[in-house]
Amino acid sequence: MRTVICEVCLKSKILCNACQDKLNKGMTTEDEIKIAKHIYKLSEKMRSIRDVEIVKIINSNILIIVTGRGDAPKLVGKSGSVVKKIAKKFKKPIRILEQASSFKDFVEELIFPTSVNGINTLYRDNEEILRIRVPAVQKNHLLIKPENFSEIISNFYNKKVELVFEI
Numbered sequence: 744m745r746t747v748i749c750e751v752c753l754k755s756k757i758l759c760n761a762c763q764d765k766l767n768k769g770m771t772t773e774d775e776i777k778i779a780k781h782i783y784k785l786s787e788k789m790r791s792i793r794d795v796e797i798v799k800i801i802n803s804n805i806l807i808i809v810t811g812r813g814d815a816p817k818l819v820g821k822s823g824s825v826v827k828k829i830a831k832k833f834k835k836p837i838r839i840l841e842q843a844s845s846f847k848d849f850v851e852e853l854i855f856p857t858s859v860n861g862i863n864t865l866y867r868d869n870e871e872i873l874r875i876r877v878p879a880v881q882k883n884h885l886l887i888k889p890e891n892f893s894e895i896i897s898n899f900y901n902k903k904v905e906l907v908f909e910i
């Protein structure tokens with residue numbers, strides 16, 4: 744299994760220098776490591792997820808796991824067998840997404856089943872902000888709270904995001 748930390752660290756209680764460095768630089772968090780370790784533990788019993796790549800884990804009001812291309816179905820498991828185990832452990836809904844080729848694709852996957860009217864770039868105080876326009880009628884279908892949505896995107900892409908609802 745490939746995750747943000749190396750396989751040795753997934754099994755160990757202490758981090759190697761390279762992984763500790765990632766943690767210090769903010770490329771990962773204690774929380775992400777804890778969840779990655781749990782999934783790794785599951786992989787010891789579940790052969791099907793042994794070769795899965797986990798690109799990023801974001802712990803928000805839902806737990807978002809971004810996998811490498813083609814790996815999402817494996818992490819979901821047959822009839823959701825794997826994802827159900829993860830959900831039970833962390834007691835929150837799980838969303839599994841594959842790494843997208845573009846920012847727009849990622850946003851659309853993340854926001855699904857809500858649709859995106861468009862994404863605009865604007866500048867405020869010399870800062871780039873991406874404004875994601877969503878139909879107001881679909882507001883209640885959002886699985887992720889708007890404030891968490893911005894947090895997730897900035898976590899993943901290092902971009903500032905605003906979600907606006909259009910009537």
Ligand SMILES: [Zn+2]
Pocket residue numbers: 748749750751752758759760761762763
């Ligand atoms: Zn390591």
